[in-house]
Amino acid sequence: MALKIVKGSIDRMFDKNLQDLVRGIRNHKEDEAKYISTCIDEIKQELKQDNIAVKANAVCKLTYLQMLGYDVSWAAFNIVEVMSSSKFTYKRIGYLAASQCFHESTDVIMLTTNQIRKDLSSPNQYDTGVALTGLSCFVTPDLARDLANDIMTLMSHTKPYIRKKAVLIMYKVFLKYPESLRPAFPRLKEKLEDPDPGVQSAAVNVICELARRNPKNYLSLAPLFFKLMTSSTNNWVLIKIIKLFGALTPLEPRLGKKLIEPLTNLIHRIMSADRSVYIPFLVARVRTKGESMSVLKYVKAMFVFVVKYLGLLAMSKILKTHPKSVQSHKDLILQCLDDKDESIRLRALDLLYGMVSKKNLMEIVKKLMLHVDKAEGTTYRDELLTKIIDICSQSNYQYITNFEWYISILVELTRLEGTRHGHLIASQMLDVAIRVKAIRVFAVAQMATLLDNAHLLTGNVQRKGICEVLYAAAWICGEFSEHLDNPTQTLEAMLRPKVATLPGHIQAVYVQNAAKLFATVLKSQEGNTDSTAAQETSQLMIDRLPLFVQSANLEVQERASCILQLVKYIQKLQQKDVEIAEEVIALFAGELNPVAPKAQKKVPVPEGLDLDAWINEPPSESESEDEQPRAIFAKEEPKHSRPRHTEVDEKELAKRREARKQEQANNPFYIKSSPSSQKVYQEAPGVEHIPVVQIDLSVPLKVPGLPMSDQYVKLEEERRQKDRADKKKKEKKKRKEKRSGRGKRHDSGPESEEDITPAHMVDIVTEEMPEVPSRISNTISPSTLWVFDDKKSSKHKKKKQKKEKEEKEKKKKKKHHHHHHHSDGGGEESVQNGTVEEEEPLPVSRDGPDQVNDIQGNLQDGSQVVVSVIFENKCDSFLKSMEFNVLDSLNSKLQRPEGSGPHDGLTVPFQLPPGQSNVCLFVIHYLLFVVVFPQNEDSSTHEKLDFKLHFTCTSYLISTPCYSDAFAKLLESGDLKCSSVKLEGVVMPFHHLLARICFRHHFSVVERIDSCASMYSRSIQDHHVCLLVKTSGQTVSIDAKCDEPTLLGNVLDEIKQTFSQC
Amino acid sequence: MIKAILIFNNHGKPRLSKFYEHYNEDTEQQIIRETFHLVSKRDENVCNFLEGGMLIGGSDYKLIYRHYATLYFVFCVDSSESELGILDLIQVFVETLDKCFENVCELDLIFHVDKVHNILAEMVMGGMVLETNMNEIITQVDAQNKMEKSEVSLTLFDIYS
Secondary structure, three states: OHHHHHHHHHHHHHOOOHHHHHHHHHHOOOOHHHHHHHHHHHHHHHHHOOOHHHHHHHHHHHHHHHHOOOOOHHHHHHHHHHHOOOOHHHHHHHHHHHHHHOOOOOHHHHHHHHHHHHHHOOOOHHHHHHHHHHHHHHOOHHHHHHHHHHHHHHOOOOOHHHHHHHHHHHHHHHHHOHHHHHHHHHHHHHHOOOOOHHHHHHHHHHHHHHHHHOHHHHHHHHHHHHHHHHHOOOHHHHHHHHHHHHHHOOOOHHHHHHHHHHHHHHHHHHHHOOOHHHHHHHHHHOOOHHHHHHHHHHHHHHOOOOOHHHHHHHHHHHHHHOHHHHHOOHHHHHHHHOOOOHHHHHHHHHHHHHHOOOOOHHHHHHHHHHHHHHOOOHHHHHHHHHHHHHHHHHHHHOOOOOHHHHHHHHHHHOOOOOOOOHHHHHHHHHHHHHHOHHHHHHHHHHHHHHHHOHHHHHOOHHHHHHHHHHHHHHHHHHHOHHHOOOHHHHHHHHOOHHHHHOOHHHHHHHHHHHHHHHHHHHHHHHOOOOOHHHHHHHHHHHHHHHHHHOOOOHHHHHHHHHHHHHHHHHHHHHHOOOOOHHHHHHHOOOOOOOOOOOHHHHOOOOOOOOOOOOOOOOOOOOOOOOOOOOHHHHHHOOOOOOOOOOOOOHHHHHHHHHHHHHHHHHOOOOOOEOHHHHHHOOOOOOHHHOOEOOOOOOOOOOOOOOOOHHHHHHHHHHHHHHHHHHHHHHHHHHHHHOOOOOOOOOOOOOHHHHOOOOOOHHHHHHHHOOOOOOHHHHHOOOOOOOOOOHHHOOOOOOOOOOOOOOOOOOOOOOOOOOOOOOOOHHHHHHHHHOOOOOOOOOOOOOOOOEEEEEEEEOOOOOOOEEEEEEEEOOOOOOEOOOEEEEEOOOOOEEOOOOOOOOOOOEEOOOOEOOOOEEEEEEEEEOOEEEEEEEEOOOOOEEEEEEEOOOOOHHHHEEOOOOOHHHHHHHHHOOOOEEEEEEEOOOOOOHHHHHHHHHHHHOOEEEEEEOOEEEEEEEEOOOOEEEEEEEEEOOEEEEEEEEOOHHHHHHHHHHHHHHHHHO | OEEEEEEEEOOOOEEEEEEOOOOOHHHHHHHHHHHHHHHHOOOOOOOOEEEOOOOOOOOOOEEEEEEEOOEEEEEEEOOOOOHHHHHHHHHHHHHHHHHHHOOOOHHHHHHOHHHHHHHHHHHEEOOEEOOOOHHHHHHHHHHHHHHHHHHHHHHHHHHHO
16 A cells, blocks of 8 residues: 555656646647646546546646636536545645536536535534635535525634625625525624624625615614724724615715714724725715715825826716716816826716706817717727717707807717717707707708718718718708708708618618708799799709619618609699699698607506507508618608598597507607697697706807807807896896796897898818718729720620739738628618529620729728729610629638528619719629629610729728827837839929828828928738938838738838829 | 626636526626726726616616726625725735735736635635635635644654555
């Protein structure tokens, strides 16, 4: 026997222990995984031996490997073996391993019950301690049930070390086996007064955790805790108790008052000690008036300390109960917004929400807008955006005094790059335009400009989210078209062929509202003696609508064909010189009245009406395939304001009313009740109770020239000053009349706004965005890439142009599809539903389509590039469907909708009438394309065009804004390689040169000083590229720095090439 | 409750990981990586608190961390723990390590992960703070180490007798 042990321990000397394992891993940095797998094999051998020491050593190593991410659950049984060793050393190793890798579904846990029970009753306190510690990590309901009694006896163990652990583990037992709580509670309560501070603290800890879940049951303990709070000196215990009181005070208001005094004492005591930092959470927990007031000054002092964050946290807690007291610290909080720490900024943002008032709203939002411009991460920017909207829209726009300002803020927000919240902005626009009647003139003008510049919003795939705004814009322009300055122009803008690239639900709104606009235009033109204008408008509709009639989206198709027929009929009547404008307008007549969301509840159900009864038995299958069209459109059904027939019997009437109300209640556009809506429902009892929200609206007396939101702040100030002066005058008068001068600030009600015509609104957007080039319209310049020459095309010969491909950036990309969220229903669905043209191409010598493209990296997904392809139909026949395909290769792949095979093409989501062009964006994982044009009109012919795309190095650059300080830091970092190039004989002005680099090579200007500029861009793989461009006379020198030398060389070559061409 | 305690170095190499809630190994590694990513990009002179966000289970959780020389000590806690209390606890933890290892450095943690676990077990148990008094912790750790040593000599005695 002894010999065997000796043999075992000699073997052991040759085994690796933990230190050797760690050292080995460090020495095998190159092939770590391989080394570890051999180690695991060794460990498996060791585990097979009888010697417990060897086993324990192996288990110890496994624990380390588990930390590195290796699954060691296969050794669970061996771990149990080691746990059951009689030696403390091994037992500890075993329990540690178990606590790291056992969990509820580990089946060997069942085997441990008796072993653990034995350890718990061991005479050695450390055996018990180790068992308790281990158990706390892997306790299961079964273990808890079986061991609850044993642990409960340990709670009154003689050694405080054990008592402490036993008390603490009871919380875990309660969680897994709630029945144990009732019998254990008296003992737990006892432990609150244990002589040992450690045990006391553990008991407080457990009760606090329990009370967090259900504070009510622990109210009875309040006096005990009160005593503890005044007597204890242990900060941990104090913190926990105060947290507990925080949970209790809302349930028992008297407690709050009682707490003021001891808490203030406590704060003073702690403040004088060096633990001054504990205050904020004392403050935070107890929400009593007097207390929070007295403590605020300490919170303010906190800002001097490092712990701004906690100060802000505390303030946000106080804000919930006492907003006034925090408001006075507005400046402090605004300062925190400038903090470089994101945690602090986010906290400060939260606080701002509660701090706005009518007076400071504009100022705060202006500040936030500045931050939006500066913000770097998209998440923080999105957070800012939602906060701005939250702040402004809270409690029914309570704090907004000037809605023109708010609309322009919303319009400014649409210019954000890559935001996800287009929908939010859109719903705000709609909400404001519908609910604030007086703002409509202004809103309509703004929306018309937005529509006019729609390409800026949709031109870029990265801005997909933002095109939701167009939905709101189109609807507002249509619904309130009577306010439009130039409805014809807006109509034109809404019927542009480019609209067909928008998501289906937006197109549908476009079509419907084009019809409304058409009605308005007709009306204005019919008054004229010359009827040609009106007929031209009808012709425009007839020309453009077919594009939508062939849309893949059902909603769009249906609306478009319906309206097309209508317009055709109108045209017929026009030719007979019949006045029809009135009738057309009647189609869309009727005013929208906002209704409170809960208004429906106030209407009692008429007698004899069973709302739960089926009107029609439900069909056996649910037909919910078509989720695309939204409920929103329900309202846009043509409404006839018909007089109600009194003959209809009472029941029928009630039913109808009910149905209508149901419909309106479900309609998001019926929001709040307004006085005018009450008239309609006068017969219904109890309508008076419908909460009527008065929107406090005062408007500026002056028409602003520029709609920059900033100016509203100034205007607002002026207005307020004026108001104040006015008010003073009035007050003087009123004083004589003994009337209180405390009227509304502004009483020039909404009516006065009606006659304000915003004069300069149309140029606003263009004025502010001159430097943002419309990417698509610029790409039409023929030099960009290549154009198919139709003359060259001959029968039975595929057109082909090969271009050298840039090899450099062709690093391997992930092959799987990235789910790039196209909200574009049109394009994608058509592939799934429609037929995919697979026929052999019938080459027909015709005027070929014209294609120019722009290739760009995709901001959201590093492994994608976006190619915008312009299709221009140069022939005289109608291109009915087009398909776009790319032969996937190792390095690139066209992004196809889910479910389509690797060789299926993408149907281009529009059709091309002769002589028109349109743009389509494709997301590609690089490479070669085939476009099939089945030209279908008279002979249903197909033509296939082969082409190759030239992916230059700069296609993979993403123009990213960079701030000069960050730029400087980047240059200083020294990681960048340097290279430079000189260009001679460049005659263009410097700013043209910069614009060209920006546009062609996707750079952005960081700083420009005279004839010197720094520029920045990054590749989709996050390589930084920095340029310093200097010019003197006709020589331009470009110094470039980049962390990837090959990329650098290629970029410079390309820039050189660009300028050698001109 | 403390949800997890992580120690990793400036390059994100884990030196100790203790999860008080079960995750599988891959998730654990991912959590460590993400936490490192979040923590390492923060400046030295910003606050020690980070709202965990998506990382470990939602908005109620916070990351509280301290950076000592080459090591990050990160605690993931829920709202029932006080931020400064945990900062204090990290300090106690590091001071205890310093006492136990005599001028602790990263190498000590690399080669003696088991000992670090044992020390931690005397401070935090099952996600709840057990002891914050450094002397008490050291006493218990020392007593256990002494016991271990006596067992080793006993084994030797066994072998050679």
